[in-house]
Amino acid sequence: MAARHLVCHTFFVMLNCLSETNRRAFLEGVRAYSPTLPAMLSWGLVTGIAMSKSVLTLPQSVGMSLLVYAGSSQLAVLPLLAAKLPIWTILLTAAMVNTRFVIFSAGLAPHFSYLGFWRRTLLGFFNGDIIYLLFLRRNFKPGYEPGKEAFFLGMAALAWTCWQVSSIVGIVLASLFPDSWGLDLAGTLALIPIMVSAITSRSVVVAFVVASVVALLTFSLPYRLGLPVAVLAALIGGMSSDALIERADLRRIRRRVVAEVPDSKAEPQIDLKADVTSDSDTVIDASGVSGGQR
Numbered sequence: 001m002a003a004r005h006l007v008c009h010t011f012f013v014m015l016n017c018l019s020e021t022n023r024r025a026f027l028e029g030v031r032a033y034s035p036t037l038p039a040m041l042s043w044g045l046v047t048g049i050a051m052s053k054s055v056l057t058l059p060q061s062v063g064m065s066l067l068v069y070a071g072s073s074q075l076a077v078l079p080l081l082a083a084k085l086p087i088w089t090i091l092l093t094a095a096m097v098n099t100r101f102v103i104f105s106a107g108l109a110p111h112f113s114y115l116g117f118w119r120r121t122l123l124g125f126f127n128g129d130i131i132y133l134l135f136l137r138r139n140f141k142p143g144y145e146p147g148k149e150a151f152f153l154g155m156a157a158l159a160w161t162c163w164q165v166s167s168i169v170g171i172v173l174a175s176l177f178p179d180s181w182g183l184d185l186a187g188t189l190a191l192i193p194i195m196v197s198a199i200t201s202r203s204v205v206v207a208f209v210v211a212s213v214v215a216l217l218t219f220s221l222p223y224r225l226g227l228p229v230a231v232l233a234a235l236i237g238g239m240s241s242d243a244l245i246e247r248a249d250l251r252r253i254r255r256r257v258v259a260e261v262p263d264s265k266a267e268p269q270i271d272l273k274a275d276v277t278s279d280s281d282t283v284i285d286a287s288g289v290s291g292g293q294r
Contacts (some may be wrong), residue, residue: 025147029154032138035131037162044163047071048170054078058171065167069125069160073097076224101227103184103235104132110142111135112149123149202245207238 025071051061068074073094080090097227105126112120134155140148199205218226 013107021147025150026154026157028147029156030153030158032134032151033131033158036134037158040130040162041166043071044166045170047074048167048172049174050075050170051167051229052171052174053080055106061171065164065171069163070094070098073226079172093224096224096228100129100231101127103231104129107132107136111140111145114144115149121146123152123156126153128156128159131155131159139290201281203238203241208242210237211233212268 048061048065051064052058054061056064056078064074076093076097077090080093101124105124108123108127113125115123126288131152135152138151199208211230214233215230218229220226221229
């Protein structure tokens with residue numbers, strides 16, 4: 001109870017320190033992220049239970065949850081830690097799983113490039129798959145925009161808090177959650193509507209299909225290499241689709257312009273009767289003028 005009051009007090013003090021624009025944007029970020037809480041809570045709980053049932057001690061599990069804050073990497077390295085593999089193998093596996101964050105950082109760079117290094121590093125630490133997706137859907141303009149950073153932090157604060165709470169609950173109370181409950185499946189099912197809502201164009205459909213197929217084909221690769229391979233294949237597929245769609249649009253525009261503009265190479269039609277009449281009038285006028293002069 002005291003901890004809850006402390007968290008609420010800290011939250012409201014932080015809000016009061018913000019300007020009216022940033023306060024409103026922060027709360028908008030919280031509201032934008034709130035529909036994804038079932039998925040976040042499920043995955044945090046699953047990750048906490050997995051860490052508790054691994055070779056990690058209770059302090060090590062809590063420390064990993066607080067400092068690493070990357071569920072996919074945490075789950076990926078647990079079997080490697082149990083097998084006592086070399087540290088370079090564990091680090092390489094975690095790096096491969098988190099390769100997608102290189103893409104996320106590149107996508108966020110134009111929006112926060114005006115901030116200092118450590119501030120950008122902090123935003124990068126709190127970034128995540130769903131946060132990045134919801135941030136892009138807001139269609140912010142690159143560069144400084146009032147409330148943009150506060151909106152991002154609103155989502156990040158809610159995501160980090162819910163993840164840590166559910167993860168630590170899973171660590172401490174792992175024995176109360178039997179494997180038959182299928183919490184990992186619940187987390188996956190909760191993420192499906194979010195992924196479907198992100199499919200907004202034909203190129204995204206192509207990237208989604210390519211990533212799914214490649215991920216299935218490369219599932220057995222060591223060091224979780226299938227994930228970066230699937231991400232790279234999705235990028236190539238999406239970019240190729242964009243290029244093909246753009247070319248098709250340009251060809252369609254050219255055909256429309258050609259159909260609307262008259263053919264300049266067509267020979268002009270000559271009215272021979274009008275020309276003959278005009279020439280006769282010219283001859284008569286010339287005769288009259290010459291006769292008057294004489």
